[in-house]
Each structure stands twice: as structure tokens, then as C-alpha cells.
Amino acid sequence: MENSNDYKKFILNQDDIGFLKKLIKHAGLRALEFQQKGMDLDISRKEDSSIVTEADLWVQNYLVENIAKKYPTFNFIYEENFDRSSVTADENGVNVIIDPIDGTAMFSMGLPIWCISIGIFDGYKPVYGFVYSPASDLFFYNDNDSSYLNEKPVATDPEMKLDSESNIFHSSELKGKIDINFQGKARNLGSTALHAALVTDNVRNRVLAFAGQSYLWDWAGAIPVIEKAGGIVRYIDGSEIDYREIIENRYAMKNFIVATSRKDFSLMREIFIPLA
Numbered sequence: 084m085e086n087s088n089d090y091k092k093f094i095l096n097q098d099d100i101g102f103l104k105k106l107i108k109h110a111g112l113r114a115l116e117f118q119q120k121g122m123d124l125d126i127s128r129k130e131d132s133s134i135v136t137e138a139d140l141w142v143q144n145y146l147v148e149n150i151a152k153k154y155p156t157f158n159f160i161y162e163e164n165f166d167r168s169s170v171t172a173d174e175n176g177v178n179v180i181i182d183p184i185d186g187t188a189m190f191s192m193g194l195p196i197w198c199i200s201i202g203i204f205d206g207y208k209p210v211y212g213f214v215y216s217p218a219s220d221l222f223f224y225n226d227n228d229s230s231y232l233n234e235k236p237v238a239t240d241p242e243m244k245l246d247s248e249s250n251i252f253h254s255s256e257l258k259g260k261i262d263i264n265f266q267g268k269a270r271n272l273g274s275t276a277l278h279a280a281l282v283t284d285n286v287r288n289r290v291l292a293f294a295g296q297s298y299l300w301d302w303a304g305a306i307p308v309i310e311k312a313g314g315i316v317r318y319i320d321g322s323e324i325d326y327r328e329i330i331e332n333r334y335a336m337k338n339f340i341v342a343t344s345r346k347d348f349s350l351m352r353e354i355f356i357p358l359a
Contacts, residue, residue: 087263088304089175093205094227095194095203095226098113100355102153102216103201103213103310104309106146107137107199107215107222108217109145110146110183110199110289111199111216111217112217113141113142113144113145114141114184117141118138118190118193118218124136124137124191125137131188133188135163136187136190136191138183139162139183140163141182141195142148142181142183142184143161143183144201146181147161147181148202154177158171158172158173158177158291159179159181159205160180160300160334161181161183161298161300162181162298168250171305172207172314172330174206174207175206176206177203177205177264178203179202179204179206180201180204180299180300181201181300181302181306182199182303183303185193185197185300185304186272186273186275188275189272189274195216195219196272196273196274197273197274197277198221198245198274198276198304199214199215199304200212200213200276200303200304201213201304202302202306203307204326207311210309211225211226211307212225212303212304212305212308212309213317214225214277214308214310216274216277217268218288221233222234223280223283223284223305224308225307225308228244228308229311230311230312231311232284237284239344240344240345241287243285243286243289245266245267246266246267247266247268248267248268249265249290250267250268250270250288250289250291251263251267251269251291251294251354252269252271252272252279252292252294253269253292254279254296254297255273256296257294259358260318260357260358261294261339261358262355262357263354264296264353275297275302275305276301276304278293279295279302279306279316280288280305280308282309282312282342282343283309283312283344290344291343291345292341292342292343292344292345294319294338294342294351297336299326299334299336299349300334302336305342308344309321311345314343315342315345315348316338316340316342317338317340317341317348317351319338319341319351319357320352321348321351322337323354339355
């Protein structure tokens with residue numbers, strides 16, 4: 084790991100990237116073992132009625148403990164048992180933003196659409212991301228040069244042909260708020276970070292965009308991967324995202340966010356239409 088005295092010059096080297104990948108893979112495979120317990124999986128409800136499992140808590144504790152041991156100056160923001168009432172992000176330090184299992188509902192149902200998501204921010208700037216879905220055998224991440232899927236460089240195709248076999252993904256929050264006007268297929272499989280990361284692989288999977296909202300930890304792992312692959316992430320009206328504002332809003336997105344391979348965002352405004 085390298086640090087300059089200049090603000091916003093935090094860099095992970097290949098050894099750092101390798102350490103984090105190994106850690107995340109171990110956590111993901113352990114989570115898969117939890118999922119395979121089936122009916123014996125310990126599941127409970129949070130105050131907002133959303134689901135949390137023993138796997139969420141194990142993965143989160145494992146990642147925080149082991150990353151903190153190697154990088155004791157890093158600051159941690161995470162989904163489970165986190166005090167959202169206080170702003171704990173370090174503007175001048177490294178913030179590790181963890182969603183231990185993004186797609187817990189799918190996980191608890193025994194379905195493969197879930198992932199471990201880690202975003203590493205230099206202050207309020209997203210710089211590195213890791214999105215690992217062991218049950219789907221998909222591992223997205225980026226380093227200083229490229230984004231990767233299963234160790235192979237991946238980049239978006241901004242001119243992907245649109246037809247009836249093209250795909251967009253969306254989160255459940257869009258229901259009743261956003262109309263979708265799209266000639267292809269609109270899908271919701273239940274994992275924000277994984278949905279968003281799929282945009283980087285659109286040459287193969289024909290994914291044009293993902294739209295969702297939620298909290299910063301739901302998006303943090305995917306955003307750097309998308310941007311390093313050539314995609315863009317914007318608010319649904321096309322405006323730039325102010326991550327400081329999100330953090331100060333108790334980590335909640337102020338509006339819907341769209342990740343896309345298209346450089347011209349005007350198409351997104353034609354597809355995702357806010358309802359009056």
C-alpha cells in the first residue's frame with residue numbers, strides 16, 4: 084500500500100489487491116456453506132423488517148477483523164448493527180464500505196443471486212471495488228488499471244445493440260415510482276451490487292443498465308468496478324453523485340441511481356421515467 088502526502092492519493096498495490104481478493108473469496112465460500120444449511124440457517128428480522136442471517140454477521144465480522152488487522156488506520160462502514168445516526172466516514176482517510184451479503188432475501192431462499200460487496204473509498208471518492216458472488220461463480224473487482232471478471236479484464240461496450248434480448252435490471256424500490264420504457268427485458272433478481280456490476284460485462288450478457296436506490300453499502304463495491312470498466316454511475320436525472328452528501332444523509336441515496344455502459348445519459352432518462 085502506498086500513500087502520498089497529497090490528498091486523494093491513496094493507492095493499493097497488487098499485493099494489497101491479492102490479499103483482499105483472497106479474504107473475500109474465503110468469506111464467500113464460508114457464506115455458501117451457511118446457505119447450504121437450508122432450513123437450519125439462523126434467520127432473524129431487523130427493526131425495518133428486513134432479513135439478516137448468521138452468515139451476514141459472520142462475513143461482516145470476519146472481513147472487518149482481518150482487514151483491520153492488516154490495515155489498522157482504515158475506517159469501516161458496514162450494514163449490520165451499524166449506527167447510521169452518526170457520520171463516521173473519514174474525509175482524509177481510507178473508508179472500507181462493506182455489505183456482507185447483498186441480496187440476503189435471495190440468500191435466505193437458497194437462490195444464487197447474492198454477493199459480498201466491498202467498496203474502498205479514498206475520503207469520499209470510490210476507488211476500488213470487489214463484488215463476489217460465489218453461488219453464481221462471478222467475481223468482479225478493479226485495480227489501478229482495469230476492471231476484471233474472474234481474473235479476465237472486462238470493459239463495457241458503449242454502443243451495445245439494443246433489441247428484445249437486451250437487459251436492464253432494477254431494484255424493487257422502483258415499483259410505483261418509476262415507469263420503465265424499454266424494448267428489451269426488465270429484471271429484478273434481488274442484489275444491488277451484483278445487478279450493477281453486471282453492467283461491466285455487457286458484451287456477453289447484454290445488460291444496458293441498472294437502476295436502484297437504497298444505501299451506500301449496497302452500491303459501494305460495484306461503483307469503482309463500473310467506472311474503471313468505462314461505465315458511468317449517475318442520479319436518475321443525469322446529475323453527478325455527491326458521495327459526501329450521501330454519507331451526511333446517513334448513507335442513504337437521495338434519489339434513484341443508474342449505472343450504465345452508455346456515455347450519453349439521455350437514453351436513461353427515456354427509459355426510466357419518474358411517475359407523477
